[in-house]
Amino acid sequence: MCEDLCVHGLVEYKRCLYYENGKKVIEARWRGSSIILKSKLENFSSYEPLGILDYQDTAEELSPVDVVFYATLEVRNSLGLAEENEDEEGGGGGGGGSNSSLAKLWGKKLKNRDKGYSRAELASLWSLLQQEEYTFLRVLQDLSTHVAKVLGSCGHFYAVEYLSAGHAWDQNIFSLEEVAVSGLQDQDRDGARGRWTTREMVHRIALSFLDMVWHFDNDFTHKLHLCDIKPENFAIRKDLTVVAIDVDMAFFEPKMRDILDQNCSSDDDCNFFDCSSRCNLNKRRCSPRRRNSNLQVICEKIFRPWFSPTLLGAKAGLPLQVPGF
Template sequence: MNNFCHLWIWISAQLYKCVKRRLVLVGLGSLTGFTLVIILLKWSFTCSNIQPEKYVKNICTDYHSGTSIGSLCEELCNPDKTPSISCHNFHTSKDAVFSGIHGNHSVVFKLPKKISNYESLHWLDTANKKIYPSEIDFTNMIVTNVKLKFNIFLNHIVAKKMSHINYSASHHRDVEMENVWALLQDNEYLVLLLYEKFDVFPRLEGSCGSLYAVQKLNTISRYWHLITLYDSRSEWVKRVKLSVMILDFLLHLEHVLPEPLHICDIKMDHFGVTNDFKKIKYLDLDSVHPLSVTNRLTGDGSDCKQHSDCDLKDCRSFCNLMTFKCQHGVANNNLQVVCEKIFLGWVLSGRVMVPGLLLGPRSPRVLIDILELCANPDGEAGTPRAPASKEIRNRLHKLLTHLSLS
């Protein structure tokens, strides 16, 4: 118990220092209870249901005025029924992420951050009237958008289907086009549509305006503890089985999809498991990209002074220290990051501060050795940038399978 207390005190102290330092930078001076609450809310360390309720109210105002449509609108905006919603902590990539009920099952509602620089769908004529593209032109815009963002060439039948919301709104086609085009700017929404048939990401449940809902899954963090000193045998086996499922999931991303996908923001809470404990899915898709797109983003020729300047979060690259340009493309792979951040845990100054799924008193030395090799294949000083090999993956999978059965 002392270890837990020490760890919690250390984490609290680091959080306090971080918040205090930022408060000083913005000139707020002393740290008060009130300002701490405001800062924690602003940086999503904690949350309030007030904000999600505000977003739902705004969406429903648009729905009642006829500028938002979708399959979720009628249920979400029913004046005789107050929607049951609860906010989520630690979500900064979107304007809103919160849980709710759709039909008889739990969903997660997501509202993308507003994007101001995407191509406008309509234009104004000399009389200031909005002119919308023809159906053919709109379909071509979708084809171009998907090609640019995912290097996937859609046939026009699929693109035509994507141009419609699953909702009877033919007499509101202009509004439907606006809603569809706004949704298609969101990386996560596009991933959900493009890879739906592979069943590796949560199921898309519907939308209302730019708000959409996905299947809610249990995150794997419910099977993980900050301190594993008192793990039961059953808890350890469960985490080993989860780890095998994660390895299988990563293999699926590399070899079953049209092009390997890179997850550039890997966190414990971003992995979800189905209720029957048979399948892993990835929950946060804002930073999921095909290999070719990841290479383009990390090797785009932009200026750099150090390797980290070329990184796309967990998708790491190299800075050309002769030209000082990002020209390399992604250097590591999903497995390397998962071993480093999920299986081993949070490392600070070369020390594991918070253990991962596979680090604890029940971890055999041979497993730790493989995990360390997987997390840092080239034994680099500083941030690892080499990919974990197929051989490492096979050794790890074989050992974990044995541990889950023994």
């Protein structure tokens, strides 16, 4: 991406979507397609440097295997993945947790070259690995359709796919007219493709939310917790797949337990945004086990306002009723 940005001028700035506490989210166009550029901190110098680069000629001596090793350690640290007994714990997915999985994932991207890495490349990689959202998206890149795809990076900025994001200012959480989608239903005996109705699109989006919840609960080595659930943090692709686009507050089970395991005097002290546990008053300690679930919060903060009969009135018409279920 750097060559397209710095040499060929193929990356065009469009507008700033978010800028607070150093975090930047920018809409741009890359080779004619819309993208989102992100960075947790504003300046490259704000990130911790890779210590081994302080030694002369170290960068030239690092093999791709060395880079995979250092990247894997940093990812494990960033995501708070367990050091011990991780193969015996958690669900059966096998992805998003084990050391071998991480090595394979990074190996595909980093080892597939016949030369070493320059100091600039290593420094850029290290700044990206210090951004939890980037490491999260990269680790799940080939394991989940429910997270945004990383398209490239340059320096401390990384590019993700541009999607139709949700919004809280209207009951219609997603702007369905922005999604040019063709339905898969048969319109006649010849099986011609036709547009889905709005009702069918809403059903498919709701079912995709449920599929995402099951996927995050069961398909990885550790359960994945979403602690900041709101319409703006999700988007839909043209096939109506729901995608988590802001995962700064997404945590695998080991890190979730560390976050919740705090001193307390009441249950109110055991709430971490949308993730909560209970206070053991005898020990004055929060339980490390989350008491609510992704599904409960999505029902409360997404489905309830979206399908509220009070707001829809007579037009509600059992909006979640799906034929055949």
